[in-house]
Amino acid sequence: xxxxxxxxxxxxxxxxxxxxxxxxxxxxxxxxxxxxxxxxxxxxxxxxxxxxxxxxxxxxxxxxxxxxxxxxxxxxxxxxxxxxxxxxxxxxxxxxxxxxxxxxxxxxxxxxxxxxxxxxxxxxxxxxxxxxxxxxxxxxxxxxxxxxxxxxxxxxxxxxxxxxxxxxxxxxxxxxxxxxxxxxxxxxxxxxxxxxxxxxxxxxxxxxxxxxxxxxxxxxxxxxxxxxxxxxxxxxxxxxxxxxxxxxxxxxxxxxxxxxxxxxxxxxxxxxxxxxxxxxxxxxxxxxxxxxxxxxxxxxxxxxxxxxxxxxxxxxxxxx
Amino acid sequence: xxxxxxxxxxxxxxxxxxxxxxxxxxxxxxxxxxxxxxxxxxxxxxxxxxxxxxxxxxxxxxxxxxxxxxxxxxxxxxxxxxxxxxxxxxxxxxxxxxxxxxxxxxxxxxxxxxxxxxxxxxxxxxxxxxxxxxxxxxxxxxxxxxxxxxxxxxxxxxxxxxxxxxxxxxxxxxxxxxxxxxxxxxxxxxxxxxxxxxxxxxxxxxxxxxxxxxxxxxxxxxxxxxxxxxxxxxxxxxxxxxxxxxxxxxxxxxxxxxxxxxxxxxxxxxxxxxxxxxxxxxxxxxxxxxxxxxxxxxxxxxxxxxxxx
Amino acid sequence: xxxxxxxxxxxxxxxxxxxxxxxxxxxxxxxxxxxxxxxxxxxxxxxxxxxxxxxxxxxxxxxxxxxxxxxxxxxxxxxxxxxxxxxxxxxxxxxxxxxxxxxxxxxxxxxxxxxxxxxxxxxxxxxxxxxxxxxxxxxxxxxxxxxxxxxxxxxxxxxxxxxxxxxxxxxxxxxxxxxxxxxxxxxxxxxxxxxxxxxxxxxxxxxxxxxxxxxxxxxxxxxxxxxxxxxxxxxxxxxxxxxxxxxxxxxxxxxxxxxxxxxxxxxxxxxxxxxxxxxxxxxxxxxxxxxxxxxxxxxxxxxxxxxxxxxxxxxxxxxxxxxxxxxxxxxxxxxxxxxxxxxxxxxxxxxxxxxxxxxxxx
Numbered sequence: 007x008x009x010x011x012x013x014x015x016x017x018x019x020x021x022x023x024x025x026x027x028x029x030x031x032x033x034x035x036x037x038x039x040x041x042x043x044x045x046x047x048x049x050x051x052x053x054x055x056x057x058x059x060x061x062x063x064x065x066x067x068x069x070x071x072x073x074x075x076x077x078x079x080x081x082x083x084x085x086x087x088x089x090x091x092x093x094x095x096x097x098x099x100x101x102x103x104x105x106x107x108x109x110x111x112x113x114x115x116x117x118x119x120x121x122x123x124x125x126x127x128x129x130x131x132x133x134x135x136x137x138x139x140x141x142x143x144x145x146x147x148x149x150x151x152x153x154x155x156x157x158x159x160x161x162x163x164x165x166x167x168x169x170x171x172x173x174x175x176x177x178x179x180x181x182x183x184x185x186x187x188x189x190x191x192x193x194x195x196x197x198x199x200x201x202x203x204x205x206x207x208x209x210x211x212x213x214x215x216x217x218x219x220x221x222x223x224x225x226x227x228x229x230x231x232x233x234x235x236x237x238x239x240x241x242x243x244x245x246x247x248x249x250x251x252x253x254x255x256x257x258x259x260x261x262x263x264x265x266x267x268x269x270x271x272x273x274x275x276x277x278x279x280x281x282x283x284x285x286x287x288x289x290x291x292x293x294x295x296x297x298x299x300x301x302x303x304x305x306x307x308x309x310x311x312x313x314x315x316x317x318x319x320x321x322x323x324x325x326x
Numbered sequence: 327x328x329x330x331x332x333x334x335x336x337x338x339x340x341x342x343x344x345x346x347x348x349x350x351x352x353x354x355x356x357x358x359x360x361x362x363x364x365x366x367x368x369x370x371x372x373x374x375x376x377x378x379x380x381x382x383x384x385x386x387x388x389x390x391x392x393x394x395x396x397x398x399x400x401x402x403x404x405x406x407x408x409x410x411x412x413x414x415x416x417x418x419x420x421x422x423x424x425x426x427x428x429x430x431x432x433x434x435x436x437x438x439x440x441x442x443x444x445x446x447x448x449x450x451x452x453x454x455x456x457x458x459x460x461x462x463x464x465x466x467x468x469x470x471x472x473x474x475x476x477x478x479x480x481x482x483x484x485x486x487x488x489x490x491x492x493x494x495x496x497x498x499x500x501x502x503x504x505x506x507x508x509x510x511x512x513x514x515x516x517x518x519x520x521x522x523x524x525x526x527x528x529x530x531x532x533x534x535x536x537x538x539x540x541x542x543x544x545x546x547x548x549x550x551x552x553x554x555x556x557x558x559x560x561x562x563x564x565x566x567x568x569x570x571x572x573x574x575x576x577x578x579x580x581x582x583x584x585x586x587x588x589x590x591x592x593x594x595x596x597x598x599x600x601x602x603x604x605x606x607x608x609x610x611x612x613x614x615x616x617x618x619x620x621x622x623x624x625x626x627x628x629x630x631x632x633x634x635x
Numbered sequence: 636x637x638x639x640x641x642x643x644x645x646x647x648x649x650x651x652x653x654x655x656x657x658x659x660x661x662x663x664x665x666x667x668x669x670x671x672x673x674x675x676x677x678x679x680x681x682x683x684x685x686x687x688x689x690x691x692x693x694x695x696x697x698x699x700x701x702x703x704x705x706x707x708x709x710x711x712x713x714x715x716x717x718x719x720x721x722x723x724x725x726x727x728x729x730x731x732x733x734x735x736x737x738x739x740x741x742x743x744x745x746x747x748x749x750x751x752x753x754x755x756x757x758x759x760x761x762x763x764x765x766x767x768x769x770x771x772x773x774x775x776x777x778x779x780x781x782x783x784x785x786x787x788x789x790x791x792x793x794x795x796x797x798x799x800x801x802x803x804x805x806x807x808x809x810x811x812x813x814x815x816x817x818x819x820x821x822x823x824x825x826x827x828x829x830x831x832x833x834x835x836x837x838x839x840x841x842x843x844x845x846x847x848x849x850x851x852x853x854x855x856x857x858x859x860x861x862x863x864x865x866x867x868x869x870x871x872x873x874x875x876x877x878x879x880x881x882x883x884x885x886x887x888x889x890x891x892x893x894x895x896x897x898x899x900x901x902x903x904x905x906x907x908x909x910x911x912x913x914x915x916x917x918x919x920x921x922x923x924x925x926x927x928x929x930x931x932x933x934x935x936x937x938x939x940x941x942x943x944x945x946x947x948x949x950x951x952x953x954x955x956x957x958x959x960x961x962x963x964x965x966x967x968x969x970x971x972x973x974x975x976x977x978x979x980x981x982x983x984x985x986x987x988x989x990x991x992x993x994x995x996x997x
Contacts, residue, residue, distance in 0.1 A: 062539055095541035108536035112554050112630060122540045155630050171540065333831045337843075344847035457979040459929050461936055462971035465955055469965075472958045479958055572836035577933060581956065588838065592937060595842055603846060607839045614836055 007079055009178055009211050010036040010059065010098075016072035017058065019282070025069065026283040028054050030235040032073075033309070036179065041205060041212040043222045043243070045258070046232035047279050052215050055232070056181050059213075060094045061085075078178070096126045099172035103184040105164035109156035116152025119171050126175035139170040144200055162193035169200065173208070180205075181213045186221070198224060219262055223247055228315075231255050234280050234290040237309060240317040251312070251323040253295045289320070297322055327615055331608055335388075336381065338607045342600040343377035384601060393605050403602060406590070411609050414579070414586035418571050418613075420502060421509035425567075429514045430560075433521025437529065438548060448518060455515035460574045463508045464581040470504075477504045480582035505584045509574050513567055520563055524556040531555070558629045564621040569614055587613075657914075660991040667987020673980035681789040685747035688783035689761040689769050693944040694745055696768065696778030701726040701964045705770040707738040714738035716767045726964075736767040773966035775954055781966060784946035785973050791947050792928050793977065795862055799927040800920050803866035807873030808916065812904045814874065815881025826878065832871040840868060841930060845939050854945050861940055865930045869923065876919070877912055884908045914992040922985035925978040932974060948974055 017029040028051050036042050044052045057063045059075060061082050075082040077097055085093070102108040110118060116136050123131040133152065140148035143166040156164055165185060172180055182201065186194040198221060205212055214225055222229055222243065229246045231239040231254065239252040250256045257275045277294040280286060286293055288303035295302070299322070309319045354364055372383045387393070393403040436445040471477040483498045528534065529552050537547045576588030583589065587606050594602035626632050661667055680687055698721070707714040715735040719728040744758040744765075761769060768774075771782040814825040832840070844864045852860065884890065885908060893903050934940030935949025936956075943950060948970040954960065955967040 057535075060539060062535060091541045091543060093541070094539055100536065100539040102532055102536055104532060107532040110533045110537070110551050110555070112558075112628075113551075121542070125541050157631055168536075175540070330831060330834055333827075334835055337831065338835075341843045341847040345849055453979065453982060457925070457975055457982055459932065459971070459974055459978070461929075461932065461949075461952060462968070462974070465952070465961060465968065465971070468958050469961050472962055569836055573838040576836070576838040580937060591839060591842055595846060595939075600846070603843065607835060607843055610839045611835045615834055618834075 008035045009038045009040075009078065010034070010213075011076040012055070012059070012073070013076070014073035015055070015058065015075060016070070017054065017063070018069045018071055019067050021069060027285075028068070028235055028282055029058070031309075032232075032235075032237050034230055034237065034240070036211050036213060038178065039205070039209045039211055041214060041225055041227045043226035043229045044213060044215045044232060045217065045219070045222060045229060047217055049279055049281065050232045051235040051282075052232050053183055056100075056183055056213060056215055058082075059179075059181060060098050060100070061090060062094075062100075092126075095122060095175040095177065097177055098179040098181060099175060099177035101165070101168050101172050101180065101182040101185045104188050105161050105168060106156055108168055109164060111156055113155075114152070115154050115156060115159070115167050119152075119167070119174055122171050122174040135174075139174055140167070142173065142204070143167070143170045144196075145170070161189055162196065165189060165193075165197055166200070169197075169204070173204065176208075177210065179211045179213065181215075183215045184217070185214075187216075187218075201225070219247075219259060231258070234285055235282065236290065236319065237317070238291065238319045240309075240315075242315055245316060251316070251318045252291075252320050253297055254291045257294075257296075327619070330615060331612055332385075334611045335385070335604060335608045338604045339377060339381045339384070339600075342603055343380070384604065388605075393601075403605060407587075407602075407605050407609060410585060410587050410590045410606075411613070413584065414572070414575055414588065414610070415613065416502060417505055417509065417575050417579070417584060417586055418568070420506040421513065421571060421575070422567070424506060424510035425513040425517060428510070429517035430521055432514075433518040434525060434548075434553065436518070436522040437525035440526070445522075449522075452515035452519050455511060458512070460508060460512050460577045461581065463511055464505075464578050467504050467508045468582060477501075480505075480584065482583065482585040501584070505578045505582045508582070509571060509578050512574055513571060516570075517560070517563070517567065520560055521556065524559050525552060528552045528556040554628075558625065561621055561625040561628060564624070565618040568617040568621070572610055572614055657991050661987060664987040664990060666983045667991070670980040670983025670985075670987065673976065674984060677789065677977060677980065678793060680786065681793045682750065684786040684790050685749055685755065686757065687759045688780070688786040689744060689758050689771075690780040690783040691745035691747055692779070692784050692787040692946040694765075694779060694783070696765065696774070699728075699768065699770070699774050699778040700776055701960075702728055702768075702770050702774040702778065703964070704773045704966055705768065707769060710735075716762050716769055718767050736762040736764055738762060738769065772969045773964065775951070775967060776960075781951070781969050784951055785948065785970055787946040788948045788951060788970065789973060789977075791858065791941060791945070792931055792949075792974075795858070795865065795931045796924040796928040799862050799865040799869065799930075800924050802862065803869035804873050804916060804920050804923075806866065807870035808877050808909055808912065809904075810870065811874035811877025812881050812909050815878035816885055816900065816904050816908065818882070822878070826875065829871040829875050832867075833875070837868055837930075838933065841865075841934065842939075845934065854942065857941060861931050861934060864934075865927050868930070869927070873916075873919065876915070877909075880912050880915065881908050884911055918985060918989045918992055921981060921988055925981050928974070928977060 012032060012034040015029050015032045016027065018025040018027050020026055030051075032051075032055055034042070034044075034055075044056065046052045054063055054068070058070075059077065059082065061075075070083050074084075077093060080089075080093075082090070082093070109115070116133065119136045119139060120131050120133075123135060136152050137148045140151055145151055145163060145166050151159075151163075156167070159167065169185075180201075185201070186197050189197065201212065201214075202225060204210065212225075214221070216222065226243040228240070228242050230237050231246075231252065233254050239246065239250065239255050241251070246255065247259070250259055254275075260273050261275060263272060275294055280290060280293075286303065288305055289295070289298075289307050292298045292302040302322075307319050307321055309317050311317050312323060354361075372380050375383075391404070393407055432444075432448050436448045439445055468479050471479045478501050481501065483494070483501045489497065525548075529548070534547060534552055537551050538544070542551070575586060576591070578584065579586040579588040580592055587610055591603060591606040591610075594600075594606060685691075699719075702719070705716070705719065707716045715737050717730045718734040718736075719730050721728055738760060739762065740760050741757055742761040742763045743756050744761050744763065746754065746756045749755045768780065770780055772785065773781050775781055775784070810825060814822045835843075841864055844867060845860075848860050881904075890903060890907060893907050898907075931940060931947065932949035932952070935947040936953050938950075938953065941947035941950055951970045952968070960967060
């Protein structure tokens with residue numbers, strides 16, 4: 007049994023006539039200790055999918071209309087609130103994009119970490135444990151740092167504190183939503199290395215959300231590509247990077263600027279990502295796809311397993 | 327603070343000196359009072375000298391703690407002012423306590439149960455409350471007191487001889503309640519709306535989602551994490567709230583005859599007792615300035631980001 | 636992969652301008668629109684007060700002191716107005732049977748000056764006979780129609796609000812702009828002065844200012860004095876906020892660009908910096924007008940503002956200060972309804988303006 011199984015998840019914002027589908031038939035599995043990267047542009051639904059794992063999307067206005075999310079075999083969507091609170095932090099933890107924004111500005115850093123501990127591992131809710139955690143994430147002089155307020159720390163350090171807070175309750179799955187986007191490149195590298203190291207030491211599974219293909223190559227075991235609320239490709243990382251099958255994935259990889267070669271123009275994908283509520287009929291990428299055929303706009307293509315562990319949502323994946 | 331009060335006293339003195347006539351103008355009409363007496367009294371109170379010299383004498387006295395002698399009341403102005411000041415202080419304090427005690431929980435429930443009937447109802451009351459002037463509320467309160475007889479129709483607490491301390495206190499409170507309620511009523515609306523909007527903003531913050539993500543219960547998230555942050559901006563409007571409270575107290579005291587600083591100011595104004603008016607204005611300003619100072623201290627205590635600057 | 640065809644600047648079609656966007660957002664807010672409509676109605680009535688009011692503001696009629704509201708009745712298809720008479724003692728009135736006059740519209744009555752200078756005597760409604768008065772909101776101690784006096788009072792209160800705001804905000808914007816732009820010692824001096832003014836609780840300052848004026852003044856002098864006093868209170872806080880905005884705006888690149896083009900300081904302040912503060916100023920102005928109106932009401936109520944026989948909502952309310960009168964003749968409180976509706980309308984409109992300007996919200 008996999009640690010996380012999202013099966014045909016469908017979620018709307020709003021009800022009835024005004025419903026806008028944000029997550030459309032998304033399926034994803036993560037095994038214990040595995041790192042899966044969820045790739046896509048802003049607005050494609052990756053953040054709400056990730057937040058759904060712990061049912062963190064407020065339910066009005068969100069509305070789960072289909073599918074299930076099984077964490078350790080239990081259905082998150084049907085779980086009562088009391089149990090859900092144990093899952094949050096206990097089984098799955100989050101690291102958010104803006105490092106400072108996820109820390110409460112009026113409480114000291116040490117107290118915030120201790121709060122997490124008191125909830126999930128009360129016997130370990132001590133200053134020593136907090137210091138150990140801060141050391142674990144590579145914060146120098148942790149004894150003095152526990153009395154700091156978040157605004158007294160740099161962005162990189164705040165992100166490390168967030169990671170420490172996420173690890174405090176020893177989760178099985180760490181969901182990191184673009185954890186390095188707001189940081190400098192050098193700090194980015196440090197944080198990613200930290201995540202990698204922690205994963206190896208603690209055997210944690212990681213769901214890493216990013217729009218940066220470079221990170222994917224470094225960190226992922228498997229990759230899921232999302233577009234306009236749907237998963238369009240799912241594959242182990244090496245296969246995906248060597249030979250992407252979905253036209254969107256191909257276009258994404260082609261748009262990464264190359265330092266070598268003689269390309270003189272940046273190749274961008276023409277058009278714009280369709281906004282929620284304005285999805286085209288049929289294949290959602292068709293308006294921008296170089297290989298689009300008339301039948302693409304008639305029916306939404308199915309996500310099909312074309313090889314072992316490789317899924318594509320495009321009937322014409324063979325041609326390229 | 328001191329230069330501010332000096333500046334205020336100077337300004338007020340200047341303004342008072344611009345109008346023609348003084349306390350003795352009325353007295354001059356009185357045939358029973360001889361011109362020599364008037365001249366002597368004027369010299370005694372320095373009213374025959376130019377305004378800047380008058381100011382100097384006034385200041386010299388004040389610095390010695392002596393607010394002079396009220397010409398209209400014929401008693402020492404110092405004790406008069408301080409007793410009135412105390413009454414304004416108690417009125418404002420009680421009104422503030424009532425207003426904040428009602429407004430904050432109401433604002434919190436309005437934010438937490440957004441768009442429910444509590445939210446819409448209190449929003450409506452807020453709008454209405456903001457729009458009714460204290461004058462009208464005070465008049466209605468007097469009417470209410472007259473009709474029901476539960477409260478005295480304005481006025482000061484009665485004479486205190488023959489009554490025990492407890493009874494005196496009770497009588498004082500009995501007279502204070504209605505004016506304080508009227509004063510509080512106009513303040514509640516503003517504070518409540520501000521609390522609601524601050525809490526809604528705070529609840530949208532990412533650290534609130536992060537707190538929920540760590541498994542904290544909703545009540546804990548709202549009352550420990552969100553509220554602490556949402557209160558801070560409220561402390562900054564504490565100062566404005568106090569200023570409007572003191573102005574409102576001016577009106578309420580005059581309509582409901584509560585013997586406070588505002589009422590004294592109008593009495594002194596009509597009697598052309600310029601020194602007394604200046605004393606009152608300076609005292610009221612001092613009250614406001616001290617209140618703002620306390621608000622700043624509270625804010626620094628509450629928000630660590632400000633403390634460390 | 637194809638690339639999009641470039642289009643010329645002339646062909647580029649942008650979405651709505653900020654002004655149009657603001658207007659559209661404003662129209663969507665029903666409450667703000669309601670407030671605006673109410674205000675337009677109130678100001679229209681105030682402008683034509685002499686016409687709408689059945690009586691002139693000091694039309695006395697001691698036969699009808701403290702008369703309760705007297706409305707026309709429907710009789711068949713006509714509206715008629717009965718005649719009343721006082722009982723022997725007290726101010727209780729009963730109708731005289733079979734003694735009525737029909738209500739007419741556009742009827743001749745008291746003389747007044749429309750818009751202040753056109754002599755006229757036509758009124759919207761009335762009986763044409765002052766022995767058969769129509770007291771929509773009752774009469775006061777001197778038999779004067781409360782409704783008419785409220786209308787005349789609205790001319791004063793509503794205009795003082797607008798004029799006071801315009802003066803103090805114009806002054807405050809300029810001073811604030813200068814203070815923030817030049818910074819340094821100019822800024823310090825001006826800000827100290829503003830702090831001084833702002834640290835005195837409003838009504839105490841108002842009374843001090845009132846004391847600076849002599850007691851006996853003509854009614855137009857009193858009006859001007861009230862405007863001056865109220866403007867003096869308001870400009871300081873506006874100046875402070877504008878100064879803060881200016882301090883940050885002047886660091887922006889478009890100011891540097893203007894300097895590089897050789898613009899004078901005054902031009903930069905007036906044409907570049909201050910227009911960026913408009914969205915705040917409009918909202919603040921709309922939300923502040925109620926305070927100016929209430930300022931005049933308080934002054935008149937305390938007896939140091941608009942004097943009798945001029946009608947002002949404030950001095951009308953002072954008649955209600957006597958609790959006996961209030962209990963027996965509650966219609967004396969009618970001006971408070973007028974104040975309430977006006978202030979409410981301004982609050983609705985101001986709230987809507989604030990929401991419309993705040994593009995971060997829906």
